[in-house]
Amino acid sequence: xxxxKSNQFDFIMSSRFVALFIIFLFCHPDALRAQxxxxxxxxxxTTFPAGTELQSQCLNCHKYGENHHPIxxxxxxxxxxxxxxxxxxxxxxxxxxxxxxxxxxxxxxxxPYNDRRDICFKCHAEKEYANINPHIMLDERGKIxxxxxxxxxxFCHSAIPxxxxxxxxxxxxxxxxxxxxxxxxxxxxxxxxxxxxxxxQPSEEMGKYLKEKEQRMQVTIPLVPxxxxxxxxxxNPHQKGVILYGPSASGADQKNRLRLQGGKLCIVCHNFS
Ligand code: HEC
Ligand code: HEC
Ligand code: HEC
Ligand code: HEC
Ligand code: HEC
Ligand code: HEC
Ligand code: HEC
Numbered sequence: 001x002x003x004x005k006s007n008q009f010d011f012i013m014s015s016r017f018v019a020l021f022i023i024f025l026f027c028h029p030d031a032l033r034a035q036x037x038x039x040x041x042x043x044x045x046t047t048f049p050a051g052t053e054l055q056s057q058c059l060n061c062h063k064y065g066e067n068h069h070p071i072x073x074x075x076x077x078x079x080x081x082x083x084x085x086x087x088x089x090x091x092x093x094x095x096x097x098x099x100x101x102x103x104x105x106x107x108x109x110x111x112p113y114n115d116r117r118d119i120c121f122k123c124h125a126e127k128e129y130a131n132i133n134p135h136i137m138l139d140e141r142g143k144i145x146x147x148x149x150x151x152x153x154x155f156c157h158s159a160i161p162x163x164x165x166x167x168x169x170x171x172x173x174x175x176x177x178x179x180x181x182x183x184x185x186x187x188x189x190x191x192x193x194x195x196x197x198x199x200x201q202p203s204e205e206m207g208k209y210l211k212e213k214e215q216r217m218q219v220t221i222p223l224v225p226x227x228x229x230x231x232x233x234x235x236n237p238h239q240k241g242v243i244l245y246g247p248s249a250s251g252a253d254q255k256n257r258l259r260l261q262g263g264k265l266c267i268v269c270h271n272f273s
Pocket of ligand 3: 090118182
């Protein structure tokens with residue numbers, strides 16, 4: 001949904017925007033009513049079709065069928081679910097509401113949450129992951145480790161990447177990158193730094209600067225999957241020896257698994273001079 005900053009004004013003035021806004025209100029019918037104090041939480045509008053139809057409504061505007069939280073899953077014990085299921089499956093509105101209430105960022109059901117992992121542990125058990133270190137990917141002989149009979153790569157990727165040919169734009173994930181990491185990691189120690197960067201899209205100018213710096217400093221600063229900054233933009237989660245392409249291997253097993261050390265990371269994007 002990101003708009004080109006420079007074109008934003010023209011876009012707002014255009015009839016396409018007006019049309020989109022009307023559709024937006026139709027799909028998020030509480031966007032206006034949220035201003036009224038008398039209107040609190042409301043259940044699903046009956047105008048929403050059920051099941052897969054409903055999913056496709058959200059997907060018309062948000063291409064979140066992959067690289068977000070997986071949907072269309074039938075959970076093992078549906079009766080125990082804290083959130084609604086649609087045709088027995090987890091769908092967008094299992095976790096989201098369409099109420100645009102103030103302060104309820106990300107429209108999370110049952111929110112707002114102080115810690116964004118609180119919602120995860122309504123369905124996932126934190127201790128499920130406690131004994132896994134997915135950063136150890138190779139065994140003593142340098143072979144790719146397996147976990148529960150599957151390649152460790154599939155702990156994060158939805159298909160096993162081939163390091164000989166696959167680059168940052170080629171790989172697929174089981175969930176959006178942050179979801180992969182939040183299974184085990186809380187937010188970083190500095191909330192301000194995190195807020196100013198997470199899911200932000202570098203401006204066109206910064207993007208150009210970044211491309212030049214990547215070349216010059218021989219490093220990959222990946223903005224996958226949606227051209228936005230996420231955990232793996234700054235951190236390299238792979239063990240040394242897994243990634244073969246030099247610039248993308250940078251940071252493996254280094255301090256804080258940062259792709260560049262000692263402030264160099266910051267100047268890949270920022271021209272602080
Ligand atoms: C299992 C729960 C879950 C499901 C299912 C889910 N989401 Fe989300 N979604 C979240 C959480 C948690 C966040 C907040 C992430 C964060 O803190 O940045 C989020 C954030 C978002 C955002 C805002 C952040 C961004 O990445 O742009 C959008 C848009 C979104 N979801 C759309 C969808 C759509 C569309 C679907 C269905 C295809 C969906 N979600 C399914 C849990 C879920
Ligand atoms: C007509 C287009 C459209 C449809 C359909 C649509 N959305 Fe959105 N949605 C938007 C726009 C526009 C935004 C605000 C810009 C952005 O953050 O991408 C938004 C924002 C969001 C956000 C982030 C809110 C925040 O706190 O930043 C979530 C979550 C979300 N939508 C979920 C859904 C879900 C779930 C559905 C299906 C019921 C859905 N959307 C259907 C256009 C749409
Ligand atoms: C409504 C329940 C629900 C919520 C809320 C939820 N999940 Fe999930 N999640 C599931 C189910 C069910 C699966 C399917 C795999 C399984 O059976 O564990 C899944 C799968 C995943 C996967 C795919 C890889 C894997 O381990 O199976 C990730 C990553 C994930 N969840 C992370 C999160 C994170 C992080 C949050 C919170 C931001 C979250 N989930 C919130 C129910 C949920
Ligand atoms: C803890 C999660 C995680 C695990 C486990 C994991 N990856 Fe990745 N991988 C990522 C993320 C996130 C990216 C995106 C960032 C990037 O492009 O480097 C990625 C990107 C890649 C890329 C593209 C590198 C580039 O930028 O050129 C390759 C190749 C790859 N992974 C191979 C593997 C292989 C092989 C395994 C198993 C030995 C593996 N990964 C295990 C999270 C993981
Ligand atoms: C299944 C649990 C698990 C998942 C998922 C996971 N990690 Fe980790 N991570 C660990 C453990 C355990 C350690 C500590 C041991 C180590 O550094 O090898 C660690 C260490 C780290 C460190 C270094 C912190 C320090 O104190 O030195 C960073 C940074 C990191 N992980 C980032 C990530 C990112 C980014 C992702 C998602 C792509 C991710 N992790 C996914 C378990 C996990
Ligand atoms: C814009 C770059 C950037 C992004 C995005 C980012 N980090 Fe970090 N992260 C850092 C830096 C820099 C440090 C080192 C902080 C320090 O030295 O105190 C760090 C530290 C960490 C640590 C070590 C312990 C700590 O809290 O200081 C973990 C774990 C971690 N990050 C995980 C994540 C996860 C998970 C995400 C995504 C949800 C993420 N990071 C997103 C730059 C980033
Ligand atoms: C991948 C690119 C990238 C990296 C790496 C990065 N930043 Fe940023 N930073 C951004 C973007 C994008 C913004 C948001 C700018 C905006 O939207 O105006 C931002 C915002 C900031 C801000 C807020 C001030 C402002 O201009 O809005 C500070 C301070 C900052 N970054 C410092 C750092 C530091 C320190 C590091 C290294 C630890 C770092 N950044 C690493 C891209 C990056």
